Every structure is written in structure tokens, then in C-alpha cells.
Amino acid sequence: MDRRIREHAETLVDWSARIESGENVVVSVTEGTHELAVAVVAALGERGANVHTTYGSDELSRAYFEAHGGEFDADPAHELAVYENADTVLRLGGGRNTAELAAVDPEKQRAYGEAREGIREARTDTDWVSTVHPTRSLAQQAGMSIADYREFVYDAVLRDWQSFADEMAQMKQVLDAGTEVRVENEGTDLTMRIDGRTAVNSCASVAYDSHNLPSGEVFTAPYATEGHVTFDVPMTVRGKPIRDARFEFDDGEVTGIEAAQGEDVLREIVETDDGSRRLGELGIGMNRGIDRTTDSILFDEKMGGTVHLALGRAYDSNHPEGESGNDSAVHVDLITDMRGESRLAVDGETVQEDGQFRWE
Template identity: 70%
Template sequence: MDDRIIEHAHTLVDWSARIEAGNDVVVSVDEGAHELGVAVAEQLGDRDANMVVTYSSDEMDRAYQRAHGEEFATDPEYEHALYDRADSVLSLRGTRNTSAGADISEETQTAYAQAREGIREARLDTDWVSTVHPTRALAQQAGMSYEAYQDFVYDAILRDWEELAEEMSQLKELLDAGSEVRIVKDDKTDLTMSIENRTAVNSAASVAYDSHNLPSGEVFTAPADTAGQVVFDVPMTIRGTRIQNARLVFKDGVVVDIEADAGEDVLRSIVETDGGAERLGELGIGMNRGIDRITDQILFDEKMGGTVHLALGRAYEACLPEGESGNQSAVHVDLITNMQREGTRLEIDGEVIQRDGYFRWEEQFEG
């Protein structure tokens, strides 16, 4: 076994999930992530944790949803109980076919997501962490050789997370103290949103930081009162469909217009899922410079230094004041815009804190 897989498992169990003896851990293993699953199982056994393994497969999900009607059981109790009683859920993603769900109807996918909203909430109430094991399908999607893709993945994951957390704390402090964020990119992107009374999350790949992805390397918060327009120029595959150059217009916090060069129908279907899907639940700012290219995998792409992502749908409670529920939805779908372009800027309360993709504390920043 590649030593990097063992190091990946060690980082996941110790730094990210903070597993201790006696913890009840659910490990969800994708069909292509078997090797990482073996390494994680060994790490959990070494720490005297308790483990239940579930198998996850995009092709099985496709077969089930296509054969089923659109009346799915809402929050099945047997699955709910598994997450209700778990301390941690480790999701080891590694698909063998990135387009496995491309021929599931939008109506079926929406109905399935809505029926499972409670299951999603139960999982998110645990110390959950999601990570990716490199597969040939993911390498192909990224347009890379398998060996090069492996190097890319481990460069993003096997980092000095404490050092990156310290750097990202500078942005968290600015967001916590701010009231309004503005994103300006070109004549098609000028978006403002309120962040007043919000708490930003320093997403340093550990539940100790309210961070649940490995790799991570972003600072995110929950915006409100969004106004203006934004173009997402980073192509993404969502629900098995390619989304390209999506343009959203917001008024009074709600999406009022949608355009896209490709995948517009899918995007409209997402926005129409429920009332919360037409509002933003997240503003995320990528800061992981170990991610140096777009790979069509949201777990990596949204963390890339010099990008900003906005999520339609559910807001994370960690960003909200106590007692405030925030934006609720059955979906949380991220869209990315690349700020590494001349003339772009990210402002907090009128002050430029990032220009052309570089923060003011980076040597490349030009004030």
C-alpha cells in the first residue's frame, strides 16, 4: 500500500475527526475507496474505536432511484438511528464513474433529496468528515494521468494544517468584524451580501475548527440579503450534468434570474427544490495554495486559493447566532468563481482585502 494512503488515514482519524477510544464511528466507503477504507479501519482499531462500515456506490444509487417511483420513504428510522447514535461519520469518497447519475430525472433526484433531508441533518449533527481517495475516474474527470492526480490529491491533503489554520485566522477575524462583503469581477459580476452578526469558520480540515472536509483550506460564513449578479466561470459537474458559465441575479436575497451556457435546466431544478434553495447558504473563500488547478471535484476546487464559492441552499449552524436557524433547504450546492483575474477584488465594508486573487498579507498583493 502507498505510504501516502496510510498518512491520509492517519490525518483523517487524528487531525480531522479527532477519534478517541470508545467512539462509535460510521465509515461510509465508496466503491473506489477500498484501500483508504482498509487504512482507516486499521487506524480506528489502533485507537480502540468502534466501527460500522457502510458501502456507497453511485451506480447502486442510480439503479435504486431509476427503478423507484418518486414517493420515497421520508427519513427511514433504521438509517436515522445509525447516525443518531454515532459520534463520527467518515465519508471516504472515490467514485468509479463521475457521470453515473446523469440519466436520473431531475424530478427523481429532487424528490430523493427532499425525502432524505432529515437523514442529512442527522449525519451533520455528528463529528462528520468527508474526504476523497484518488481514483482513475476522478483523474480522467480532472484531465490528468492517474499518477499525476495522486500527487495532486496528496499535495492538497498532506499539509501542515496548523500553519494554514494560522494564516486563515486573519481572514476569519476580518469577516467576523465585518457587515458586508462585495465581490467585483467584471461587468457581469458585482454582488453584495450581508454578513452582520455572523461567525466565520476557519475551515482547517478538523472538527476542532468546525471544519468537516479533508482537504480543506477555506474560510466560510452564512450570507444574507444578497443583491446583484455573479457569473460562476469554473465548470462543474452537478447531478451528472456539466454546468458552465452560470449567471445568477439576486434581488432581496432571492434568485430572480438564471442563465448558463450549459446545464441551465439542472440549475433551475436545484433552485426550485424548496424556498431555501433560491437563497445563498454559504459564502466560502478558498485559501489552499496546495490546490493549483480545477479538477471538477468540489471538495478540491472550492478550496483552491484565489477562488470564491457560493452555495445555494442550507446554511451551516456554526456561522449563525445562537437561536437563529438560518437558511433551511434540502440542498447545499456550491458554485465557484475564479478571482485570479486582473481587476477582481473582494471587499469587506468597502476595504479591499483581496485583489486579483491575492490577499493583502501575501507578497503578490498590489494595493
């Protein structure tokens, strides 16, 4: 076995999930992630954790959706009970065909998700962590050979996370003390309020309220957004390509949308509900192990020198205990690449210029 798979598993189990003896862990194995699963289960065995292993496959999902009538029972008890009784869920993403669900009725998928809202909540109430095993399908999606894609994934994942967390703490400190963020970039001049919010140092560990491996961003929940922003990082959203999307904001709400590609999808998203007209997240990508975009949000939004904004739902972790932020059925991230002529400032002080943080 590639020694990097073992290191990945150990990073997931120790740094990210902080697994201790006797914990009840769900390992969610996805098609194509068997090798990582073997390493993860070995690491869990060594820590004395109790393992329940689930299987996820878009091929199974497609078969189920196509056969099912579309009226789904709410939160089936056997599935709900797993997560209600789990301490941690480790999701090993991967898969063998990112287009497997292309022809599945989106209405059915939506209804299924809605019927399982309680299961989703129970799962996200655990110390969950999502990671990705470099499968050929994901390499293809990224336009890379499997060998290069493995390098790419492990460069992002196998880091000295503690020292990276310390570096990101500087960004969190700036945001926590700040009132207004201004993002200037080609086609972008946007201001947002962030006072009263707490930034999350998302360094890929549940100990920091961070649930992705890799991570490497600091995010908060902005409001009172004004100005315009251009998202120049190519993305696929709801199966459709999005290119050079420009949004106008006034008094915190979207007032205009234009895009070279995917404008329809973006309008559909913004019109979902009240909350989808507002931003739920401002994230600052800081992971220098990620040096290119690969049309995968898990990686793209973490890339050092990018800034992303999400339409829709905000995270509770950015708000005072017991308070919730912007509420919406959607949370859709869009990214602007700051590595050209650009500036990120908090209360008028430059934090990042042309993609370089002031402490770099």
C-alpha cells in the same frame, strides 16, 4: 501501500475527526476506496475506536433505484440507529464511474433522499468528515492521469493543517468584524451584508466545525445581496455542464440568470423554493495546495484565489446558537476565479487583490 495513503488516513483520524479511544465510528467505504479504508481502519484500531463499516456504491444504488417502485419507507430503523448511536462518520468518497446514476429517475432519487431526511440529520449530528480517495474514475472526471491526480489530491490533503488554520483565522477575523463584503472581478460587482454572522474557519477539522478533508476555506452566510456575479469556473450540476453563469441580485434575491451553458438547470434550482432565490453561503477558497479546478466541488471551492457562493440552504454554524439562516431544499455552490484582475473587500478595505491575500 503508498505512504501517502497512511498519511491521509492519519490526517483524517487525528486532525479531522479527533478520534479518541472508545468512540463509535462508522467508516463509509465507497467502491474503489478499499486501500484507504485499510489505512483508516488501522489508524482507528490504534486509537482504540469501535468500527462499523458500511459500503456505498453508485452501482448498487442504480440497481436499487431501477428495481424499486419509488415509494420509500421513512428512515428505516436499522439504518437510522447506526447514526443515532455513532460518534463519528468517516465518509471515504471515490467510486468507479461518476456517470453511474446518469439514467436513474431523478424523481426517485429525490423521493429517496426525502424519505431519509431523519437519517441524514442523524448523520450530520455526528462528528462527520467526508474525504476522497483518488480513484481512476475521479482522475478521468478531472481530465488527469491517475498518477497526476494522486499528486493533486495529496497536495490538497497532506498539509500542515495547524499553521494553515492559523492563516485562515486572519480571514475569519476580518469577516467576523465586517458588515459588508464586495467582490469585484470580470463580469462581477457584488455586495453582501455579513454582520451578525460568524465565519467558519473551515480547516478540515470537526474541532473547527469543518467537515471536509481537504478543506481550506472561510465561509459565512451573506444576505441583502446586490449587484451581479459571473461564475467562470466550469462545473457539472445535476449531471449538466454549467459555463459562465451570470446572476443578477436585488435586495438579496436572484432577479436574472444567464449562462453560456446550463441556464435551464440553474433556473430550475433557483425556482425550487423561497430560499433557493437567496444565497446561503459566501466562501473564500484559501487552499494553495489546489492549483486547478477539476469539476469536483470538494476541491474546486477550496482552491486558493477563488470565491464561491451557494444558492439555498445556509449552515447553522454561521448563525447564533439556536438560530437558523436561509432555509431551502437545495445548496448549490458556484465559483468565480479571482486570479485575474479582481478585488475582495470588506467594509472598503481590500482583503485580496488579483487572487492574492494581503498577508501573502
